[in-house]
Amino acid sequence: MDTYDIVVVGGGYSGMTAVDRIAAHRPSARVALVDSKDEFVERIRLHEAAAGHERKVFRYEPHLKAIGAGFMQGRVESIDTGASRLRIAGADGSRHDWAYRHLILALGSRTNKAVIPGIAEHAVCLDSVEDAAELARWARGGGRLLVIGGGLTSFESVAEFAETFPSLRVTLVSAATLAPSDAPGGYSAAAVDYLRRTFQRLNLQFLENTPVQKLQAGRAVLAGGEVIEFDRCIWAGGFSVSDLPQRAGIAVGKGGRIACTPTLQSVSHPQIIATGDIAEVNAEPSGVCRMSCAAGRPMGEAAAASALALLDGAKPAAFHFAFTFRCISLGRQDGLIQFVDVMDRPLAEVWTGARAARWKEYVCSRTVAGVGLTTAVEPPDTPPVALNSQQALKQLQKA
Numbered sequence: 001m002d003t004y005d006i007v008v009v010g011g012g013y014s015g016m017t018a019v020d021r022i023a024a025h026r027p028s029a030r031v032a033l034v035d036s037k038d039e040f041v042e043r044i045r046l047h048e049a050a051a052g053h054e055r056k057v058f059r060y061e062p063h064l065k066a067i068g069a070g071f072m073q074g075r076v077e078s079i080d081t082g083a084s085r086l087r088i089a090g091a092d093g094s095r096h097d098w099a100y101r102h103l104i105l106a107l108g109s110r111t112n113k114a115v116i117p118g119i120a121e122h123a124v125c126l127d128s129v130e131d132a133a134e135l136a137r138w139a140r141g142g143g144r145l146l147v148i149g150g151g152l153t154s155f156e157s158v159a160e161f162a163e164t165f166p167s168l169r170v171t172l173v174s175a176a177t178l179a180p181s182d183a184p185g186g187y188s189a190a191a192v193d194y195l196r197r198t199f200q201r202l203n204l205q206f207l208e209n210t211p212v213q214k215l216q217a218g219r220a221v222l223a224g225g226e227v228i229e230f231d232r233c234i235w236a237g238g239f240s241v242s243d244l245p246q247r248a249g250i251a252v253g254k255g256g257r258i259a260c261t262p263t264l265q266s267v268s269h270p271q272i273i274a275t276g277d278i279a280e281v282n283a284e285p286s287g288v289c290r291m292s293c294a295a296g297r298p299m300g301e302a303a304a305a306s307a308l309a310l311l312d313g314a315k316p317a318a319f320h321f322a323f324t325f326r327c328i329s330l331g332r333q334d335g336l337i338q339f340v341d342v343m344d345r346p347l348a349e350v351w352t353g354a355r356a357a358r359w360k361e362y363v364c365s366r367t368v369a370g371v372g373l374t375t376a377v378e379p380p381d382t383p384p385v386a387l388n389s390q391q392a393l394k395q396l397q398k399a
């Protein structure tokens with residue numbers, strides 16, 4: 001049986017950050033990553049790939065070998081928390097048991113397909129490069145694309161498809177109304193106005209306050225019984241998480257995320273650390289972090305620090321996080337940066353147009369550079385606020 005000081009399960013933004021930081025700060029630690037794929041996927045660019053834009057491929061194995069970490073492609077099927085062991089189903093059908101001293105769970109999330117009937121059978125979700133490739137092949141032929149959702153993924157997707165394939169008839173359906181809101185995750189009046197004008201410019205149909213009740217073959221049935229017909233439907237109605245932690249007896253919060261202390265330790269199993277979308281953590285001063293790459297990357301750094309502290313028999317430090325902005329791509333040449341306060345509530349200021357698109361592109365490329373897969377790129381402009389949470393916190397402390 002293979003034995004490691006630290007095993008990280010899940011090589012998304014957060015898990016890869018954790019492995020990278022552990023390898024960099026403690027070359028003597030035996031650390032390994034398990035992921036069901038053989039490559040790191042830039043999940044925040046899946047809508048770009050779905051609209052046919054070229055995608056970079058980052059294989060785990062050579063990169064992890066170079067930094068001194070182990071890798072296995074396989075799905076973790078079960079965790080025996082009492083024995084500190086994992087059961088892994090290898091990609092080739094083999095079975096493996098790994099022992100760990102400390103475990104970092106970075107299982108991420110997937111699109112929630114259990115919201116209304118028919119999603120799994122009749123919609124595509126932006127969860128994998130295969131889903132994206134299938135959509136890209138279809139979109140070249142034209143037709144009616146229906147995107148359902150009222151969040152960032154749906155806004156970015158409709159803009160990307162409408163811009164790249166002007167012959168597509170794109171409809172966006174949202175159960176909510178797009179209106180200014182001061183709540184965390186909300187938009188300022190300027191942002192709402194810009195999104196509406198962008199949807200008009202791209203000639204896409206935007207149906208708000210329109211809950212879809214069920215999906216059937218080629219049809220979305222609305223609450224009032226009306227039907228929207230489609231050739232392809234993208235469901236982008238929020239994320240859900242794996243039940244693996246729950247099956248292992250690890251305490252979870254509402255929605256199944258692992259309930260964590262501010263040090264990212266499981267409240268029920270302190271030797272286990274959770275990070276990224278799978279972790280439910282109340283961080284100062286942001287509050288409970290929403291599922292995002294923005295929070296997942298700094299959380300991965302904190303997870304690495306907590307794991308190394310536990311390895312040394314020391315007390316891990318609390319994770320602090322502050323939101324600074326949300327950035328939305330609206331095609332390749334346009335975008336929207338909504339500046340926010342530390343709790344993700346919108347400020348009046350927004351950036352739009354090419355300047356916002358350049359920033360979004362910079363932020364996306366930084367996420368890959370940040371996990372050591374490429375070298376850092378230069379920022380295109382000077383940001384009006386601090387770029388990351390650590391800098392934002394320093395600003396707050398000075399204020």
Ligand SMILES: Cc1cc2nc3c(=O)[nH]c(=O)nc-3n(C[C@H](O)[C@H](O)[C@H](O)COP(=O)(O)OP(=O)(O)OC[C@H]3O[C@@H](n4cnc5c(N)ncnc54)[C@H](O)[C@@H]3O)c2cc1C
Nearest residue numbers: 010012013014035036075076107108109276277292293294
């Ligand atoms: C189209 C799109 C655009 C987005 N844009 C933004 C954005 O602009 N800004 C932002 O902040 N967020 C954005 N997000 C959300 C963001 O992608 C996620 O919040 C982020 O990827 C979470 O990172 P993570 O490391 O926690 O998990 P993930 O990136 O989901 O990675 C989890 C990893 O765990 C692996 N895994 C899961 N279960 C197992 C198992 N049992 N065994 C082995 N491996 C396993 C998976 O294969 C995967 O590699 C976007 C999402 C989508 C879909």
